[in-house]
Amino acid sequence: MKPIRIAHLFPDLLNLYADKGNILTLRRRLAWRGIPVEVEQVRRDDPLHLSRYHLVLLGGGSDREQALVGEVLRKQRAEWASAVASGLPLLAICGGYQLLGEYYETAEGLKVPGLGLLDMRTTAGSTRLIGNIAIESPECGRIVGFENHAGRTEHRHLPLGTVLHGHGNNGQDGKEGVRYQNVIGTYIHGPLLPKNPRLADFVLQLALAYAGAPAELSPLDDALELLAHEAFFQRRIVVGRGLRRGDGAGASR
Amino acid sequence: MIGLWIGKCVLWLMQRFGRRATSLPGKMALRISPRLFARLARQLNFCAVVTGTNGKTTTTAMLSRMFAAGEPVIHNAEGANMQQGILTALLRAASWTGRLRVRTAVFEVDEATLPVVAPYLPIRVAVVTNLFRDQLDRYGELDTTVRKVTEGLARTAASLVLNGDDPLVRHVGLSLGTHHVVYFGMHRGHLHPLEREVMRDGAFCLRCGHPLRYDGFFYGQLGQYACTHCDFVQPHPTFCGQYEPGRLHVHQEGLPGMSFPLPTRGLFNAYNALAAVAAARVSGLSAGQIERGLQSFVPPLGRMQPFATTPVSVLNLIKNPAGCDSVLAAIAAEPGDKGFCILINDLAADGRDVSWLWDADFEWLPDRIQPAFCVAGGLRAEDMAVRLKYAGLPAAAIVPVPGIEPAIDAALDRAAARGVSLYVLATYTALYPAARHLTRRADTTSGTASWDAGRKNDETHPDSPPVSRSPESVRG
Numbered sequence: 001m002k003p004i005r006i007a008h009l010f011p012d013l014l015n016l017y018a019d020k021g022n023i024l025t026l027r028r029r030l031a032w033r034g035i036p037v038e039v040e041q042v043r044r045d046d047p048l049h050l051s052r053y054h055l056v057l058l059g060g061g062s063d064r065e066q067a068l069v070g071e072v073l074r075k076q077r078a079e080w081a082s083a084v085a086s087g088l089p090l091l092a093i094c095g096g097y098q099l100l101g102e103y104y105e106t107a108e109g110l111k112v113p114g115l116g117l118l119d120m121r122t123t124a125g126s127t128r129l130i131g132n133i134a135i136e137s138p139e140c141g142r143i144v145g146f147e148n149h150a151g152r153t154e155h156r157h158l159p160l161g162t163v164l165h166g167h168g169n170n171g172q173d174g175k176e177g178v179r180y181q182n183v184i185g186t187y188i189h190g191p192l193l194p195k196n197p198r199l200a201d202f203v204l205q206l207a208l209a210y211a212g213a214p215a216e217l218s219p220l221d222d223a224l225e226l227l228a229h230e231a232f233f234q235r236r237i238v239v240g241r242g243l244r245r246g247d248g249a250g251a252s253r
Numbered sequence: 254m255i256g257l258w259i260g261k262c263v264l265w266l267m268q269r270f271g272r273r274a275t276s277l278p279g280k281m282a283l284r285i286s287p288r289l290f291a292r293l294a295r296q297l298n299f300c301a302v303v304t305g306t307n308g309k310t311t312t313t314a315m316l317s318r319m320f321a322a323g324e325p326v327i328h329n330a331e332g333a334n335m336q337q338g339i340l341t342a343l344l345r346a347a348s349w350t351g352r353l354r355v356r357t358a359v360f361e362v363d364e365a366t367l368p369v370v371a372p373y374l375p376i377r378v379a380v381v382t383n384l385f386r387d388q389l390d391r392y393g394e395l396d397t398t399v400r401k402v403t404e405g406l407a408r409t410a411a412s413l414v415l416n417g418d419d420p421l422v423r424h425v426g427l428s429l430g431t432h433h434v435v436y437f438g439m440h441r442g443h444l445h446p447l448e449r450e451v452m453r454d455g456a457f458c459l460r461c462g463h464p465l466r467y468d469g470f471f472y473g474q475l476g477q478y479a480c481t482h483c484d485f486v487q488p489h490p491t492f493c494g495q496y497e498p499g500r501l502h503v504h505q506e507g508l509p510g511m512s513f514p515l516p517t518r519g520l521f522n523a524y525n526a527l528a529a530v531a532a533a534r535v536s537g538l539s540a541g542q543i544e545r546g547l548q549s550f551v552p553p554l555g556r557m558q559p560f561a562t563t564p565v566s567v568l569n570l571i572k573n574p575a576g577c578d579s580v581l582a583a584i585a586a587e588p589g590d591k592g593f594c595i596l597i598n599d600l601a602a603d604g605r606d607v608s609w610l611w612d613a614d615f616e617w618l619p620d621r622i623q624p625a626f627c628v629a630g631g632l633r634a635e636d637m638a639v640r641l642k643y644a645g646l647p648a649a650a651i652v653p654v655p656g657i658e659p660a661i662d663a664a665l666d667r668a669a670a671r672g673v674s675l676y677v678l679a680t681y682t683a684l685y686p687a688a689r690h691l692t693r694r695a696d697t698t699s700g701t702a703s704w705d706a707g708r709k710n711d712e713t714h715p716d717s718p719p720v721s722r723s724p725e726s727v728r729g
Contacts (some may be wrong), residue, residue, distance in 0.1 A: 012457075018609065018611035020611055021608065021611030021612075021640075021643070024611070024643050025643060064462070125558065131605070132605070144571065146608060189606075190607070191608050194611070194639050194640070206729070224635070224648075224653070225639055227635050227638075228636050228639045230637065231635040233635075236599075
């Protein structure tokens with residue numbers, strides 16, 4: 001079997017919020033099933049051949065670094081658009097998620113252009129939306145993690161899920177993330193994948209299908225991952241909700 | 254005056270009832286008279302501050318011992334490094350009429366607090382130990398920390414004592430051109446080549462955005478660096494350090510070499526000692542006084558701190574990836590087979606986001622240490638257990654036990670059964686409960702060691718957290 005090839009984009013620039021953990025999760029969950037995997041780190045000055053990859057991961061960085069990345073990415077806009085249209089699985093988190101849209105408007109009113117793959121815009125708010133978050137996704141069940149973003153994102157696609165607790169895309173409409181073709185965008189880190197094994201396998205399944213090896217993934221012993229997911233949900237979401245009932249946080253609005 | 258009295262009353266009451274008064278008296282006093290801080294602070298003749306991400310507490314403690322070898326000095330308690338903690342230290346030294354009995358102070362100052370307190374304190378010397386990623390959810394992101402530190406230092410007329418091996422600190426130094434700046438750094442002999450792909454916060458030039466080229470690393474982002482595009486380069490250090498177990502040799506530009514006792518272990522502690530020596534020299538202290546200070550230094554809580562449990566246990570504070578990596582490296586250098594107990598809390602003082610666990614190099618455990626077992630405890634025991642699983646530790650070696658005391662008990666049982674020594678790693682709010690419990694376990698087995706033996710009663714503990722946030726609330 002030919003290896004599943006994963007591109008980790010700009011690990012030197014977009015490395016906030018432990019994207020290393022997401023890569024490690026994807027790598028291990030393939031290896032445990034005996035599926036060969038290659039992860040390639042693509043740096044800013046490396047040529048990017050999207051057609052090489054079966055899965056692309058775009059993480060988050062600080063404002064300065066994100067602007068640098070946006071500049072580099074936009075040079076290959078056409079290639080990105082056709083890769084996504086042909087079903088390239090793309091997982092974009094935090095800053096990477098914002099870069100998929102038309103622009104990111106800073107607090108000073110400066111519009112930093114994004115890749116424009118999605119009908120989506122992000123505007124910096126006066127406060128950061130920070131805290132534990134849980135959402136319900138129709139495809140992957142409950143997803144838990146942490147969010148920390150100043151950007152308020154609005155789009156007209158399907159969300160990744162609806163907010164059970166936390167802020168989500170903009171703290172207003174109760175939606176979190178985006179689902180479009182084989183693109184998944186989200187503000188959730190923590191990191192995203194280790195405690196959400198169903199989502200991790202959903203992403204891997206997309207990558208396998210795209211690689212032309214549409215095998216069903218064999219089940220793994222996820223006892224520890226599910227224990228961590230459940231413990232987090234019980235102690236940090238259910239309890240947190242009980243304490244904060246009435247302040248209007250979350251999907252109740 | 255009312256604020257002063259309230260503060261001193263709270264201080265007295267807390268001491269009277271054996272509580273840890275490190276911040277609360279200052280907090281209460283500040284609420285009543287916001288100008289009290291300025292009134293006390295302006296009576297100081299000399300103030301040195303230490304800020305940065307890692308090593309603040311140790312560096313401050315060493316520097317204050319050096320000053321104390323010559324004159325009385327005011328010094329804030331471990332971790333109480335925001336305005337209320339500094340005010341509590343001032344209140345301790347103030348009379349009931351508001352006169353300071355001691356006029357020299359050495360303070361550990363939180364990076365974000367520096368701009369707030371800098372205008373009021375007569376800061377003559379300011380040390381920046383390093384700038385690593387720390388508690389992102391508190392400050393947003395790293396650029397903010399660099400900006401706050403620069404902003405704070407700009408509000409002083411201090412001589413700056415900066416870590417030249419850290420490109421982010423070097424950047425701070427360059428942007429404060431009108432200050433008197435001296436750099437400290439390690440000798441090239443301690444450099445080692447890059448071993449594995451790790452995240453480095455300072456890997457890009459903050460001036461032009463181009464990548465930095467490294468010829469070697471000390472640890473984390475500290476190393477010998479130069480920008481690939483502009484003239485940004487590691488400065489030649491005024492104070493150059495060379496260490497061997499138990500000793501630190503310091504070469505000060507233009508002077509014969511000096512050599513000091515090094516009362517702590519590991520490269521990161523050698524950096525702390527070097528920073529303190531440099532600051533003391535810039536403050537005009539003699540080599541003899543510095544040596545006496547270092548000799549009287551007792552390592553702070555949770556820095557390779559041994560307990561006489563059966564078997565022996567060693568406690569370490571971990572709070573961010575760089576600090577955690579240096580702790581793991583120091584433990585790997587210890588002889589003998591090992592068991593681990595890693596206690597992860599996510600309260601405000603720890604940082605509510607635990608994603609840093611994935612940036613820390615826990616791969617050291619399976620790759621180099623191969624522990625007999627690893628108990629994961631604290632409020633986020635299960636998150637830590639998952640991290641260890643993905644680091645590659647065998648499933649049978651991973652034992653999640655929520656809570657602090659149950660986790661330590663489980664780990665001590667296993668360590669005794671396997672005949673290995675136990676290394677306990679704990680985040681900030683887990684550290685004190687862990688130390689307390691290890692002391693109890695040491696008392697019941699041997700009745701000798703005490704975790705706060707030789708330290709002043711109530712100076713090293715933070716105020717107890719409110720009941721609802723106490724680690725005990727995890728049970729169930």
